[in-house]
Amino acid sequence: MSKWEWKKLGEVAKIYNGNSINANVKKERYSNVESGFPFIATKDVGNDSEVDYENGIRIPFEEAGFKVARKDTVLICAEGGSAGKKKCILNEDVCFGNKLFAIDYNREKLIGKFVFYYTFEQSFTDEFQKLLSGIIGGVSSAKFKEIQIPIPPLSEQNRIVKFLDEEFSKIDTLKTNAETNLKNAKELFETTLEKELNSQSRHSERSEESSAELPSGWEWKTLGDVCEILSDLINPTEEKYLNMYHVGGANIESETGRIIDLKTSEEEGLTSGKFVFDDSVVLYNKIRPYLKKVARPNFAGICSADMYPLSPKNGMLKDFLYYILIASDFTDYAIKHSDRAGMPKLNRKALFVYEFPLPPLSVQKEIVARLDKLSENVKRLEANYKQIIANCDELKKSILKKTFEGDSRSSRE
Numbered sequence: 438m439s440k441w442e443w444k445k446l447g448e449v450a451k452i453y454n455g456n457s458i459n460a461n462v463k464k465e466r467y468s469n470v471e472s473g474f475p476f477i478a479t480k481d482v483g484n485d486s487e488v489d490y491e492n493g494i495r496i497p498f499e500e501a502g503f504k505v506a507r508k509d510t511v512l513i514c515a516e517g518g519s520a521g522k523k524k525c526i527l528n529e530d531v532c533f534g535n536k537l538f539a540i541d542y543n544r545e546k547l548i549g550k551f552v553f554y555y556t557f558e559q560s561f562t563d564e565f566q567k568l569l570s571g572i573i574g575g576v577s578s579a580k581f582k583e584i585q586i587p588i589p590p591l592s593e594q595n596r597i598v599k600f601l602d603e604e605f606s607k608i609d610t611l612k613t614n615a616e617t618n619l620k621n622a623k624e625l626f627e628t629t630l631e632k633e634l635n636s637q638s639r640h641s642e643r644s645e646e647s648s649a650e651l652p653s654g655w656e657w658k659t660l661g662d663v664c665e666i667l668s669d670l671i672n673p674t675e676e677k678y679l680n681m682y683h684v685g686g687a688n689i690e691s692e693t694g695r696i697i698d699l700k701t702s703e704e705e706g707l708t709s710g711k712f713v714f715d716d717s718v719v720l721y722n723k724i725r726p727y728l729k730k731v732a733r734p735n736f737a738g739i740c741s742a743d744m745y746p747l748s749p750k751n752g753m754l755k756d757f758l759y760y761i762l763i764a765s766d767f768t769d770y771a772i773k774h775s776d777r778a779g780m781p782k783l784n785r786k787a788l789f790v791y792e793f794p795l796p797p798l799s800v801q802k803e804i805v806a807r808l809d810k811l812s813e814n815v816k817r818l819e820a821n822y823k824q825i826i827a828n829c830d831e832l833k834k835s836i837l838k839k840t841f842e843g844d845s846r847s848s849r850e
Contacts, residue, residue, distance in 0.1 A: 441587045441588065441589045442587070442588040442589075443585050443586070443587055443588065444585065444586060444588050445582060445583055445584065445585055445586075446540065446581065446582050446583070446584050446585070446586055447582025447583065449542055449543045449546055449547060449586065449588065450540050450541055450542040450543060450547070450552075451539070451541040452538055452539070452540060452541075452578050452581055452582050453504060453538070453539055453541070453578065454504075454515065454534075454535050454536070454537060454538055454539070454578065455477075455503075455504050455506070455532060455533035455534045455535050455536075455537055455539070456502070456503050456504055456532065456533075456534070456535055457534065457535040458476070458534075463476075463494060467494050467495060467496060468493050468494055469493065470494075470495035470496070470497055471495075472495070472497065472498065473495035473496045473497040473498055473500070474495060474496045474498065474503070474505060474530055474531050474532045475490040475491070475492065475494070475495055475529070475531045475532070476492075476494040476495060476496050476531070476532045476533065476534070477489075477490070477492075477512065477531045477532070477533045477534065477537070478492075478494075478533070478534040478536075478537075479514050479517070479519055479523060479534060479536050479537060482512065482514065482519075482523045482524070482525050482537075483523075484522070484523065486523075486524060486525045486526070486553075487525070488525050488527070488528070490528070490529065490531070496532040503532045504532065504533070504539070505530055505531070505532055506527060506530065506531050506532075506533055506539040506541065507527070507530055507541065508527050508528060508529050508530055509526060509527060509544075509549035510526070510527050510539050510540065510541050510542075510549070511524065511525070511526050511527075511539070511540040511542070511549060511552050511553045511556065512524065512525050512526075512527065512533060512537045512538065512539055512540075513537065513538050513540065513556055514536060514537055514538075515536060515537065515538045515575060515576050515578075515581065516536045516573060516574070516575035516576070517536060517573050517574065517575070518574070520565075520569060520574050520575060520576065521562060521565040521566060521569075521576075524553070524556050524557075525553075526549050526550060526552075526553040538576075538578065538581060540552060540556075546588055546591075547586075547588065547594070548591065548594045548595060548598060550598040550601075550602070551589075551594040551597060551598050552586070554597070554598065554601050554837065554840075555586055555587070555841060557833070557834075557837055558837045558838065558840075558841045558842070559834060559837070559838055559842075560841070560842065561584065561586075564584045564585075565581075565584065568580045568581065568583075568584075587841060597840055600840070601836070601837075601840065604836055605833060605836075608829045608832055608833055609829075611825065611829055612825070612826055612829040612830075615822045615825040615826050615829070616822070616826060618818070618822050619818075619819055619822040619823065619826070622815050622818045622819055622822065623692075623815070623819070625811075625815065626811060626812060626815045627765060629807075629808070629811055630760060630763070630764055630765075630808060631764060631765060631766065633760075633804045633807060633808055634760065634761065634764055634766070634793070634794075634804070635793075635794050651794050652796070654796060654797040654800065655794045655795065655796045655797075655800075656794070656795055657792055657793070657794055657795075658753075658792065658793065658794075658795040659789060659790050659791060659792050660747075660761075660788055660789050660790075660791045660793075661789030661790065662751060663749060663750060663751050663752065663753035663758070663795060664719075664747040664748060664749050664750060664753055664758055665747070665748055665750060666712075666745055666746060666747065666748070666785070667746075667748050668712040668713045668714060668746050669712075670710035670711065670712060670742060671710065671711055671712070671713055671739065672710065673702040673707035673708065673709075673710075673711045673739055674702075674707070674708060678702050678711075678713075678739055679701065679702050679703040680701050680702070680703065681701060681702055681713075681737070681738045681739050682699040682700070682701055682736065682738040682739075683699070683700060683701065683702050683705055683707060683711065683738065683739050683740065683741075684696060684699065684714075684720060684732070684734065684738055684739070684740040684741065684744065685740070685741040685743075685744070686722045686724055686725075686728075686730055686741060686743060686744070689720065689722060689730040689731070689732045690730075691728045691729050691730055692729045692763065693816070694731055694732045694733060694759065694763065695732075696732050696734060699738075702739060707739075709742065710742055711739040711740060711741065711742060712739065712740050712741075712742065712744065712746045713737075713738075713739055713746075714734065714737065714738060714739070714740055714746035715734075715737040716734055716735050716736055716737060717748060717749070717755060718734065718746040718747055718748050718749075718755070719731065719732070719733055719746075719747045719749070719755055719758045719759045719762060720732045720733075720734060720740055720744050720745070720746055720747075721744065721745045721747055721762050721788075722741075722743065722744050723743055723744065723745055723782050723783045723784070723788070724743045724780065724781070724782050725780070725781055725782075726768060726771035726772055726775060726781060726783050727768065727771075727772050727781070729763050729768055731759060731762045731763050732759075733755065733756065733759050743782075745785070745788065747762075752795070752797075752798055753795065753801075754798060754801040754802065754805060756801075756805040756809070757801040757804065757805055760804070760805065760808055761793055766793070767791060767793070770791055771783045771787075771788075771791075774787040775787075
């Protein structure tokens with residue numbers, strides 16, 4: 438490998454941010470423009486570096502005052518939660534937002550894809566993170582220009598880009614397959630869950646006809662018929678509650694029902710009213726029902742007032758109630774009947790009038806056994822696929838490190 442030269446970005450590239458456009462002005466003047474530069478904001482750059490050029494906003498070619506980033510320029514987010522994380526290389530000339538930096542590199546010394554790949558390298562990421570400042574986290578263009586970048590000969594840059602393209606393509610294929618398999622595993626469980634809960638046609642509303650179509654022994658019930666909230670709000674500062682584990686919305690994983698990161702009432706310093714529960718209940722988080730935060734605790738504790746501790750009754754099995762509450766049919770119902778636009782919440786009245794077909798207790802046990810077994814198998818598959826996905830990301834980092842931090846690092850000043 439030839440000796441690499443190192444330069445500050447500001448020495449080999451023009452660094453500039455784009456334009457800020459008022460939301461109303463953007464909609465009124467620049468939406469549905471037929472001919473012009475696509476206007477790219479941070480939201481239009483995906484975490485996978487894909488760019489949404491057809492976002493409906495264009496700046497007319499003849500309009501003055503807008504900065505343009507040329508094709509093959511690298512854009513990187515410089516402010517907010519996506520700072521340093523969202524980045525892309527452009528396929529066409531664009532106008533762009535003020536929270537993005539354009540790295541308009543010297544095209545006689547650098548290749549765009551080489552610059553783009555280097556922005557993923559760990560030392561670049563570390564330097565960028567050190568420069569973040571302010572409440573929302575941002576990097577000034579003056580500081581950004583100080584970050585160093587290697588300048589190998591163009592022939593070597595081409596070789597590196599070709600190598601990384603080939604290696605990353607293989608990794609991306611592996612990752613895509615794992616993501617597809619992960620999605621299929623989740624869909625398998627969801628499809629099986631819906632089928633098990635009602636092997637007949639789905640019914641969103643009760644009717645004389647739908648009642649007649651249920652399998653023998655099944656009955657239409659409301660949640661109010663088969664479960665209740667027995668607990669009253671308690672004061673968590675009382676001594677008898679101090680050592681009890683507290684379950685809030687953040688302690689239940691979406692969809693999986695796993696209870697995580699528990700602390701006692703005393704450890705959390707709780708003061709507001711909570712519900713007491715035991716291992717006979719199902720915990721349902723009423724805030725943002727689309728998150729599907731439902732759990733089957735195997736211990737006694739206290740839970741947030743934003744959670745319903747539901748005690749089964751009248752022939753309802755705890756585990757069957759759990760599966761009813763994580764099913765898409767109930768979730769769709771809960772979303773539809775939630776109060777508040779900004780913070781959707783399912784109230785008790787709406788919860789308890791939800792109707793569903795309830796099988797006999799013996800059938801509930803059979804269904805729960807099948808779903809529990811499938812759930813465990815799916816969770817194992819999901820864990821495997823998630824590990825493959827994580828390994829793919831780590832492999833990319835390793836390849837980048839070896840590529841950019843090899844013998845070349847010794848020549849850096």
